[in-house]
Amino acid sequence: MNHPAVIAPVVTLDNHAFFFDVDGTLAAIQSRPDEVFIPSSVITCLQKLSVGCGNALALVSGRPLSELDALTAPLRLPLAGVHGAERRDVAGKVHCISLPDEVSKSVLQQLRQVLATLPGTLLESKGMAFALHFRNAPEYADEVQDLAEKMVMQFPQLVLQPGKCVVELKPKGVDKGLALHQFMQEALFSGRIPVFVGDDVTDETGFGVVNALGGVAIKVGQGQTQASFRMDNVEEVHRWLEKLTSQLHQDTTFIGKELR
Numbered sequence: 191m192n193h194p195a196v197i198a199p200v201v202t203l204d205n206h207a208f209f210f211d212v213d214g215t216l217a218a219i220q221s222r223p224d225e226v227f228i229p230s231s232v233i234t235c236l237q238k239l240s241v242g243c244g245n246a247l248a249l250v251s252g253r254p255l256s257e258l259d260a261l262t263a264p265l266r267l268p269l270a271g272v273h274g275a276e277r278r279d280v281a282g283k284v285h286c287i288s289l290p291d292e293v294s295k296s297v298l299q300q301l302r303q304v305l306a307t308l309p310g311t312l313l314e315s316k317g318m319a320f321a322l323h324f325r326n327a328p329e330y331a332d333e334v335q336d337l338a339e340k341m342v343m344q345f346p347q348l349v350l351q352p353g354k355c356v357v358e359l360k361p362k363g364v365d366k367g368l369a370l371h372q373f374m375q376e377a378l379f380s381g382r383i384p385v386f387v388g389d390d391v392t393d394e395t396g397f398g399v400v401n402a403l404g405g406v407a408i409k410v411g412q413g414q415t416q417a418s419f420r421m422d423n424v425e426e427v428h429r430w431l432e433k434l435t436s437q438l439h440q441d442t443t444f445i446g447k448e449l450r
């Protein structure tokens with residue numbers, strides 16, 4: 191069987207900036223979001239990589255900043271949380287987009303009411319965004335989707351963010367691509383080539399920004415994507431991190447597969 195020629199971009203700690211999604215990328219998906227963890231060996235790799243690339247490493251996730259800090263303790267990395275609605279920049283300053291209180295309260299109340307009638311679904315409030323999980327109740331996927339669409343029609347400040355076994359309501363104008371772009375304006379990141387690894391629909395805006403900047407966009411797992419490279423699963427991401435950090439300050443060849 192013939193394999194297409196793979197053009198392996200050389201990723202170096204001196205020239206690249208690194209962005210990682212968390213769930214499904216650095217951490218295996220679990221049945222509940224609060225069961226997710228990043229193995230300590232991977233946190234050690236992130237620390238080495240961050241130091242090795244002059245701290246041009248950030249996480250870009252749908253989780254709130256507080257959860258990202260807890261998942262990566264004792265590290266304190268630049269972070270974008272809630273799909274970019276929260277961002278802690280290189281200097282440690284937090285930029286946050288919020289909803290009017292009355293909107294948050296009303297959305298939360300209505301979501302609670304309906305999801306209480308759909309056993310196994312899980313409501314996660316992030317303050318300015320709301321995740322409607324149905325991983326443990328896939329039979330209610332349509333009902334959850336309908337509910338989310340109704341809320342978006344009722345509250346024009348919100349937009350839908352689909353994901354794996356989850357539908358989220360997030361503030362309009364917020365996405366991972368914008369967060370990544372904002373990081374790339376900062377001194378530690380600018381002038382470097384971005385590498386972004388992510389697994390879900392929400393990561394596509396990030397891949398778009400990375401592609402526009404001539405960077406390396408890596409999709410984890412199956413599914414349509416505008417990323418140019420793919421890794422099979424979280425374990426492959428972990429192996430790649432090990433390889434990158436075991437060759438600090440040496441050129442490291444990318445080990446994923448080219449998509450086109």
Ligand SMILES: [Mg+2]
Pocket residue numbers: 211212213214215388389390
């Ligand atoms: Mg993910």
